[in-house]
Amino acid sequence: xxxxxxQAVADRLYFRRRIVNGVGLVFATLSTGxxxxxxxxxxxxxxxxxxxxxxxxxxxxxxxxxxDEGGLLNAFAGSAxxxxxxxxxxxxxxxxxxxxxxxxxxxSRLGEAIRFxxxxxxxxxxxxxxxxxxxxxxxxxxxxxxxxxxxxxxxIVLPVVVRTTDEMLKLVPSAMREAGLSLGVPQWKVxxxxxxxxxxxxxxxxVLLALARIxxxxxxxxxxxxxxxxWSTNVAQPMASVPxxxxxxxxxxxxxxxxxxxxxxxxxTLFVLALSLISRAILLRNKVxxx
Amino acid sequence: MVMAASAESIAVPQSDETRARRDxxxxxxxxxxxxxxxxxxxATLAGVALxxxxxxxxxxxxxxxxxxxxxxxxxxxxxxxxxAPVYGTLVTAAIALIIAVPVSFGxxxxxxxxAPPWLRTPVAAAIELLAGIPSIIYGMWGLFVFVPIMGRHLxxxxxxxxxxxxxxxxxxxxxxxxxxxxxxxxxxxxxxxVIPFISSVxxxxxxxxxxxxxxxxxxxxxxxxxxxxxxxxxxxxxxxIGGIFLGLGRALGETMAVTFVLGNVHRLSxxxxxxxxxxxxxxxxxxxxxxxxxxxxSLIALAFLLFVVTFIVLAIxxxxxxxxxxxxxx
Numbered sequence: 001x002x003x004x005x006x007q008a009v010a011d012r013l014y015f016r017r018r019i020v021n022g023v024g025l026v027f028a029t030l031s032t033g034x035x036x037x038x039x040x041x042x043x044x045x046x047x048x049x050x051x052x053x054x055x056x057x058x059x060x061x062x063x064x065x066x067x068d069e070g071g072l073l074n075a076f077a078g079s080a081x082x083x084x085x086x087x088x089x090x091x092x093x094x095x096x097x098x099x100x101x102x103x104x105x106x107x108s109r110l111g112e113a114i115r116f117x118x119x120x121x122x123x124x125x126x127x128x129x130x131x132x133x134x135x136x137x138x139x140x141x142x143x144x145x146x147x148x149x150x151x152x153x154x155x156i157v158l159p160v161v162v163r164t165t166d167e168m169l170k171l172v173p174s175a176m177r178e179a180g181l182s183l184g185v186p187q188w189k190v191x192x193x194x195x196x197x198x199x200x201x202x203x204x205x206x207v208l209l210a211l212a213r214i215x216x217x218x219x220x221x222x223x224x225x226x227x228x229x230x231w232s233t234n235v236a237q238p239m240a241s242v243p244x245x246x247x248x249x250x251x252x253x254x255x256x257x258x259x260x261x262x263x264x265x266x267x268x269t270l271f272v273l274a275l276s277l278i279s280r281a282i283l284l285r286n287k288v289x290x291x
Numbered sequence: 292m293v294m295a296a297s298a299e300s301i302a303v304p305q306s307d308e309t310r311a312r313r314d315x316x317x318x319x320x321x322x323x324x325x326x327x328x329x330x331x332x333x334a335t336l337a338g339v340a341l342x343x344x345x346x347x348x349x350x351x352x353x354x355x356x357x358x359x360x361x362x363x364x365x366x367x368x369x370x371x372x373x374x375a376p377v378y379g380t381l382v383t384a385a386i387a388l389i390i391a392v393p394v395s396f397g398x399x400x401x402x403x404x405x406a407p408p409w410l411r412t413p414v415a416a417a418i419e420l421l422a423g424i425p426s427i428i429y430g431m432w433g434l435f436v437f438v439p440i441m442g443r444h445l446x447x448x449x450x451x452x453x454x455x456x457x458x459x460x461x462x463x464x465x466x467x468x469x470x471x472x473x474x475x476x477x478x479x480x481x482x483x484x485v486i487p488f489i490s491s492v493x494x495x496x497x498x499x500x501x502x503x504x505x506x507x508x509x510x511x512x513x514x515x516x517x518x519x520x521x522x523x524x525x526x527x528x529x530x531x532i533g534g535i536f537l538g539l540g541r542a543l544g545e546t547m548a549v550t551f552v553l554g555n556v557h558r559l560s561x562x563x564x565x566x567x568x569x570x571x572x573x574x575x576x577x578x579x580x581x582x583x584x585x586x587x588x589s590l591i592a593l594a595f596l597l598f599v600v601t602f603i604v605l606a607i608x609x610x611x612x613x614x615x616x617x618x619x620x621x
Contacts, residue, residue, distance in 0.1 A: 131591055247430075276423040
């Protein structure tokens with residue numbers, strides 16, 4: 001092969017590599033645009049449609065019968081109660097389990113197993129968790145209740161809090177533990193009074209992240225807390241929640257219901273996005289990933 | 292362990308003996324409480340599996356193996372089979388992955404190699420916001436905005452051009468494509484929902500590739516694409532597959548969004564353009580109206596099937612991601 005021919009082959013190869021590279025990079029950039037495009041579109045729809053039906057009545061009136069005027073007051077109150085209750089149940093257990101993982105079972109086999117299954121629980125389908133609570137609580141008691149809904153959501157809170165607590169406590173320098181222990185402070189006191197204080201921002205973030213996850217959660221509430229057209233604060237009875245009301249109203253044919261569903265969707269989205277942005281910002285500052 | 296031992300071996304004056312005993316008791320109590328909470332996590336997962344199996348026992352006992360292979364869903368005649376929802380779950384998740392995996396790879400590549408550094412954090416945060424949007428919002432947007440577009444534009448086009456093809460033609464045939472509800476629509480919405488999960492795992496592991504490895508390749512004259520394809524991807528292979536399985540687990544169990552856009556029709560149809568059903572959507576839609584014991588048991592049995600499948604998929608995901616962590620010596 002002459003020099004010129006060899007050069008031509010090399011040029012062609014070089015050209016092809018450049019083309020492949022160019023196509024690849026364009027594809028990668030377009031992919032990012034593809035992802036952002038959906039985000040923008042979904043948020044745009046939620047905002048424009050939601051704002052059109054947003055008014056004062058939303059927060060002052062109860063969910064209406066079809067064809068009537070109304071708001072989502074009982075649903076907002078119900079959601080707030082159910083989510084708060086879920087956090088009150090899930091967060092303490094989660095913090096305790098996270099403490100066990102970080103402080104007592106760092107490398108033990110049981111600790112590894114708990115971590116492994118906790119991560120699976122983190123991604124487990126929420127509807128199955130709802131089914132679990134239905135079988136264990138609702139079916140035994142005989143009727144739907146807000147409390148059972150809170151239990152189902154607590155099972156979603158649990159793994160999120162376990163994971164953040166575990167990671168956050170691990171970030172606390174061992175010198176702090178050693179300093180406390182060397183003064184003769186019992187380990188539980190070191191954990192509660194020193195380590196928790198050091199890891200507090202991180203743990204709170206985990207709880208906020210969990211709250212963000214459950215406040216838009218619908219599936220497990222469908223057959224635990226169910227729905228209630230009226231104002232109710234009795235946790236032993238069915239209670240309305242925003243996501244379930246949105247689901248019911250959006251699937252209906254009634255125009256008033258649909259517009260209320262969009263208004264509710266906007267409020268939930270804003271709440272959830274604000275929460276997850278805040279908690280992610282704090283997490284980022286503490287340089288820990290949580291997914 | 293070391294810490295507990297050191298706490299106990301601290302010398303305590305005799306006069307403080309009661310105090311030491313009290314502290315020791317409190318320490319043991321605290322340890323028991325937190326260990327109990329840890330075991331509670333394990334118990335929850337086991338409880339979910341056992342109670343759904345128990346709740347669905349009637350369905351498994353009545354229909355036996357037929358429950359999994361039959362596509363009957365007759366609420367009046369009380370004949371139930373899981374094939375149609377299982378098929379729908381698998382097909383929608385497959386469509387989601389076919390779209391989400393290459394896109395997520397592109398996003399991860401963009402965010403680690405191409406984008407200017409100041410742009411990386413905000414764009415990554417924006418992509419992760421997709422994971423924060425509640426699934427019911429995806430469902431509403433899907434039903435009121437995306438479904439009509441699919442029905443009016445993409446579905447008729449696919450039907451017209453692809454239904455005549457051999458083999459794949461059946462996937463795009465049918466007569467109800469203009470409704471817009473169906474497997475393809477659900478698969479696309481699911482893809483959007485799992486992209487943030489897969490791409491954030493890919494991005495994180497791409498960042499763990501040693502710089503000197505990449506720089507060596509660049510020094511030999513590699514292009515950015517060649518570095519990504521021949522250096523970064525092989526180095527992170529197990530974790531990337533783990534991330535894909537994580538996304539698959541999410542796609543299989545996703546409920547509300549799918550319930551809105553899938554159509555909820557119990558019929559086994561090859562066509563991707565026609566309404567179908569999935570396990571999660573079936574449960575969400577029909578559980579409150581289930582009027583007979585066997586109907587209810589069949590739905591709980593479906594939940595058990597879903598749990599087992601997602602458990603296996605997520606366990607594979609975790610194992611692969613863990614292997615990557617070990618490689619890094621974490």
